Amino acid sequence: MSPYIPTLANWLMAPEASDVAGDVHGLYYFLVYVSGFFFLAIIALMVVFTLKYRRRSPKDKAQKTPTHHYGLEAAWSIPPLVIVIVVFVLGLKGFIGMSGRRANALEVKVNAWQWNWEFVYTTPEGVEVRVPELHLEVDRPVVLTLNSQDVIHSLWIPAFGVKRDAVPGRYNKIAFTPTVTSAEHGSPFPLLCTEYCGTQHSTMLSTVTVHERGMFEVWLKEASKAPLDELQKQAPELYAQYLKITTNEQFQQFMDALKADNPELHEKVDKLQRPALVGAELYTAKGCAQCHSTDGTRLTGPSLKGLWGAKRVFTDGAEAEADENYIRSAIVNPMETIVSTYQGVMPSYQGKLSDPQIDAFIAYIRSLDEAAEQDNNQP
Amino acid sequence: MTRFNDQLGAFDHAAELRGDNYLTHSRGLMSWLFTLDHKRIGVMYLVGILGSFFLGGVMALLIRTELIAEGQTILPAIGDKTWEDTYNQVFTLHGAIMVFLFIIPGIPAALGNFILPIMLGAKDVAFPKLNLTSWWLYMFGAVFAVYAIVSGGLDTGWTFYTPYSTAQIQGSDVYYAMQGVIPITAGAFILGFSSILTGVNFIATIHMLRPPGMTWFKMPLFLWGLYATAIIQILATPVLGITLLLLIVERAGLIIVFDPAKGGDPVLYQHFFWFYSHPAVYIMILPAMGVISEMISTHSHKHIFGYKFIAFSSVAIALLGFLVWGHHMFTSGQSVMASAIFSLLTFFVAIPSAIKVFNWLATMYKGSISVNAPMLWAMSFIWVFSIGGLTGLFLGALSTDIHLHDTYFVVAHFHYVMVGGTVFALLGGLLHWWPKITGKLYHQGAAIWAWVVIFIGFNLTFFVQFMLGAKGMPRRYAHLTADALAELGIAEANLLYLKVGNAISSFGAYIQAIGFFMFAGVLAYSMFRGRRSPANPWGGASLEWQTPSPPPHHNFETTPIAHDPYDFDGIEYDEEIDGYVRTQPADS
Numbered sequence: 023m024s025p026y027i028p029t030l031a032n033w034l035m036a037p038e039a040s041d042v043a044g045d046v047h048g049l050y051y052f053l054v055y056v057s058g059f060f061f062l063a064i065i066a067l068m069v070v071f072t073l074k075y076r077r078r079s080p081k082d083k084a085q086k087t088p089t090h091h092y093g094l095e096a097a098w099s100i101p102p103l104v105i106v107i108v109v110f111v112l113g114l115k116g117f118i119g120m121s122g123r124r125a126n127a128l129e130v131k132v133n134a135w136q137w138n139w140e141f142v143y144t145t146p147e148g149v150e151v152r153v154p155e156l157h158l159e160v161d162r163p164v165v166l167t168l169n170s171q172d173v174i175h176s177l178w179i180p181a182f183g184v185k186r187d188a189v190p191g192r193y194n195k196i197a198f199t200p201t202v203t204s205a206e207h208g209s210p211f212p213l214l215c216t217e218y219c220g221t222q223h224s225t226m227l228s229t230v231t232v233h234e235r236g237m238f239e240v241w242l243k244e245a246s247k248a249p250l251d252e253l254q255k256q257a258p259e260l261y262a263q264y265l266k267i268t269t270n271e272q273f274q275q276f277m278d279a280l281k282a283d284n285p286e287l288h289e290k291v292d293k294l295q296r297p298a299l300v301g302a303e304l305y306t307a308k309g310c311a312q313c314h315s316t317d318g319t320r321l322t323g324p325s326l327k328g329l330w331g332a333k334r335v336f337t338d339g340a341e342a343e344a345d346e347n348y349i350r351s352a353i354v355n356p357m358e359t360i361v362s363t364y365q366g367v368m369p370s371y372q373g374k375l376s377d378p379q380i381d382a383f384i385a386y387i388r389s390l391d392e393a394a395e396q397d398n399n400q401p
Numbered sequence: 402m403t404r405f406n407d408q409l410g411a412f413d414h415a416a417e418l419r420g421d422n423y424l425t426h427s428r429g430l431m432s433w434l435f436t437l438d439h440k441r442i443g444v445m446y447l448v449g450i451l452g453s454f455f456l457g458g459v460m461a462l463l464i465r466t467e468l469i470a471e472g473q474t475i476l477p478a479i480g481d482k483t484w485e486d487t488y489n490q491v492f493t494l495h496g497a498i499m500v501f502l503f504i505i506p507g508i509p510a511a512l513g514n515f516i517l518p519i520m521l522g523a524k525d526v527a528f529p530k531l532n533l534t535s536w537w538l539y540m541f542g543a544v545f546a547v548y549a550i551v552s553g554g555l556d557t558g559w560t561f562y563t564p565y566s567t568a569q570i571q572g573s574d575v576y577y578a579m580q581g582v583i584p585i586t587a588g589a590f591i592l593g594f595s596s597i598l599t600g601v602n603f604i605a606t607i608h609m610l611r612p613p614g615m616t617w618f619k620m621p622l623f624l625w626g627l628y629a630t631a632i633i634q635i636l637a638t639p640v641l642g643i644t645l646l647l648l649i650v651e652r653a654g655l656i657i658v659f660d661p662a663k664g665g666d667p668v669l670y671q672h673f674f675w676f677y678s679h680p681a682v683y684i685m686i687l688p689a690m691g692v693i694s695e696m697i698s699t700h701s702h703k704h705i706f707g708y709k710f711i712a713f714s715s716v717a718i719a720l721l722g723f724l725v726w727g728h729h730m731f732t733s734g735q736s737v738m739a740s741a742i743f744s745l746l747t748f749f750v751a752i753p754s755a756i757k758v759f760n761w762l763a764t765m766y767k768g769s770i771s772v773n774a775p776m777l778w779a780m781s782f783i784w785v786f787s788i789g790g791l792t793g794l795f796l797g798a799l800s801t802d803i804h805l806h807d808t809y810f811v812v813a814h815f816h817y818v819m820v821g822g823t824v825f826a827l828l829g830g831l832l833h834w835w836p837k838i839t840g841k842l843y844h845q846g847a848a849i850w851a852w853v854v855i856f857i858g859f860n861l862t863f864f865v866q867f868m869l870g871a872k873g874m875p876r877r878y879a880h881l882t883a884d885a886l887a888e889l890g891i892a893e894a895n896l897l898y899l900k901v902g903n904a905i906s907s908f909g910a911y912i913q914a915i916g917f918f919m920f921a922g923v924l925a926y927s928m929f930r931g932r933r934s935p936a937n938p939w940g941g942a943s944l945e946w947q948t949p950s951p952p953p954h955h956n957f958e959t960t961p962i963a964h965d966p967y968d969f970d971g972i973e974y975d976e977e978i979d980g981y982v983r984t985q986p987a988d989s
Binding site for chain 2: 036085227
């Protein structure tokens with residue numbers, strides 16, 4: 023909240039629990055005052071004129087006044103122009119704030135489908151943890167990367183003032199920093215779907231829990247450990263097997279065995295996917311290895327190592343950063359963005375890979391560099 | 402009193418003697434359905450759009466009744482569908498009917514058709530047969546839309562967003578739109594042609610049939626509004642037609658444009674759709690502003706202030722309207738740069754709109770203001786349009802829009818602009834020109850009471866929705882969600898607010914409904930029992946007040962000579978006829 027704009031009573035707006043909401047509320051109340059002023063001025067003039075110049079007899083005549091005055095009209099066009107430009111700049115500032123990147127941000131993948139939300143965290147060990155509610159840490163920046171598996175959905179957290187569409191076939195991002203914990207707020211924050219998506223659109227709800235400082239890691243460990251703890255408790259020999267998994271094939275065999283053996287436990291462990299392993303398997307199975315190395319060697323196509331986050335320059339001179347949207351389009355539409363130092367020979371994988379498989383690829387490509395980083399850090 | 406004889410005195414008398422006017426000129430249903438008379442076509446449009454308004458209004462009452470309390474209240478589950486599906490169909494039909502069958506054709510096709518040629522002193526529009534074709538296309542499109550309801554329903558929202566609207570259920574567990582998508586979009590496609598043809602007709606008429614003495618800057622401002630509207634109708638509507646055609650063939654499984662699973666882009670649809678549908682907002686509001694300019698000046702008996710600024714602001718709004726469609730898509734993931742440009746251009750639309758409001762006020766200054774029913778509608782237009790316009794600032798600004806997008810704040814905003822703006826202007830304009838259209842006066846007191854009830858009901862219904870949206874209620878929700886959120890462990894004061902706010906809003910909707918029935922009653926009574934209206938009951942200065950009420954078949958016996966349409970000098974009250982007559986020629 024901008025300190026120079028007094029807030030109106032709480033009944034006008036959602037609670038304010040993030041840095042973005044601070045910007046939004048500041049501009050909102052500024053606009054309430056500006057609009058209120060203009061509205062009251064217009065109505066007051068109208069009422070005064072009506073009372074003062076009311077026609078009392080049908081024979082009354084209007085008084086003669088000028089029919090135009092360019093100076094006056096220019097004069098009353100300018101203050102609104104100045105005001106709207108100020109509002110535009112304030113709005114843009116807040117918008118860039120939530121669209122931009124944040125250093126050391128917590129990254130959360132958000133999957134939407136009819137009519138559920140799924141929030142995906144990656145543990146330092148590369149295990150994905152999938153939960154139906156959003157968990158964040160106070161004062162820690164967060165970037166949500168949204169994707170939908172069917173129709174368009176939209177994620178809205180009123181208390182944080184943020185909203186972004188979850189669109190099938192692309193990855194949208196939104197950034198903010200929660201500033202109030204759930205404990206301070208008295209309850210979790212509501213999270214709603216705001217893009218109409220069919221029958222149960224209005225019950226596509228979830229909650230956001232904002233943990234106190236340091237408590238988020240504890241929660242994540244719990245969330246990722248809980249299924250494994252249970253596995254360890256219920257089936258120690260399977261747990262030992264789980265720890266030895268290095269390929270997706272082994273992981274799938276393990277999961278199949280677990281499903282046959284203990285479906286209930288399988289469902290819990292299933293929340294802990296290993297997308298990088300799936301991506302590694304696809305890398306061999308789909309023939310990617312023929313043209314793309316994973317160690318930096320130049321083959322027919324660029325190496326996947328060092329790809330994540332790198333700047334790409336294309337044959338038409340355009341540039342892009344290798345993020346989720348780029349990798350996706352390079353897989354389904356490879357001929358549209360050909361890196362300038364290579365020949366465009368890759369066939370399209372449109373329709374040959376499912377969305378989760380593409381996600382797995384992205385996770386695999388990211389894992390190549392994270393592995394390298396860890397190697398560098400541990401000489 | 403000497404009565405100035407400009408085509409009127411003698412002619413008025415002769416026509417009255419013959420008892421001939423456009424209503425009595427020929428008889429029988431066929432003489433209406435196949436008439437080439439722009440006045441009859443205007444009246445038939447009026448019947449069509451008011452019928453659609455009634456249908457859409459019933460849907461609105463169903464929506465508000467459903468939302469009066471948590472959970473299912475009135476809407477039943479139909480067949481294998483849930484009651485939420487029924488709700489989704491009802492709000493879709495409310496939007497589609499109100500937008501495509503009521504508001505877009507509303508003022509131009511009904512009031513415009515009737516008034517435009519008379520204001521020009523012309524016998525008819527430039528292409529009378531094309532005009533009749535437009536009306537038949539309108540009816541044909543309306544039949545398609547109704548067919549959509551019975552042929553499997555429609556639950557996409559009036560925006561038909563892909564991929565929800567295009568994809569078919571193919572044995573998957575994904576639920577896509579019901580089967581009414583093709584008929585209703587085909588209906589909207591046909592209605593688009595009706596709109597384009599009306600636009601072509603109006604542009605040709607204004608260019609070719611202006612009377613001697615009427616230069617571009619001597620045209621009544623309503624005609625400037627209609628002209629600007631016609632430009633949008635011609636340039637933007639084809640884009641909607643192509644978009645809907647693409648949607649239809651994709652849904653029929655013939656091509657892929659929007660389905661992301663097969664390489665299409667669903668957001669592309671939003672660009673196409675809003676490229677038409679944002680300018681369409683100005684199709685709705687520009688003629689309304691024209692009506693208000695006429696009413697404010699006429700009922701204040703005062704020359705409109707800043708004629709050229711008002712005229713050019715219509716054109717400016719029409720042109721800027723083409724450049725702002727992306728402001729519907731700030732959350733869609735479009736680039737920051739694109740969003741910034743769309744936001745900035747959106748704010749520029751605020752300036753011509755503000756100019757109009759200031760000019761209307763300056764027109765009232767030192768006027769002779771008649772506080773009658775049409776003037777109250779005009780003044781309340783300024784009230785509601787100011788709220789609608791000012792809340793547009795909240796949605797044009799990027800950061801606040803992100804919070805408010807697709808919430809009840811937006812619902813309230815566009816109802817203030819469209820109901821508050823267009824419907825208030827339409828109903829006000831109807832009362833303003835009713836004596837001209839029917840030749841009958843109506844009971845002023847009763848009409849004012851109907852206005853009071855609708856005005857209070859309207860503000861009660863929609864003002865609270867601004868707060869509901871800002872606090873956290875998304876649009877298109879069958880559930881209030883207060884209980885569902887409480888079950889998830891949310892403990893916020895907002896939850897109570899959701900319930901109370903929605904109950905207030907629903908209560909306001911019932912008050913509005915009563916008001917609209919009162920309004921209909923006033924007009925029905927006037928039609929059968931109303932006093933005869935003089936040619937010029939309000940003391941208007943434009944040409945339509947110089948022909949008898951109702952006008953004869955050819956509007957004017959001889960082509961009148963046009964003067965400044967806002968020169969009220971020499972218009973005097975005549976007690977004998979309880980109306981006004983011109984006693985000296987206006988400035989030319």
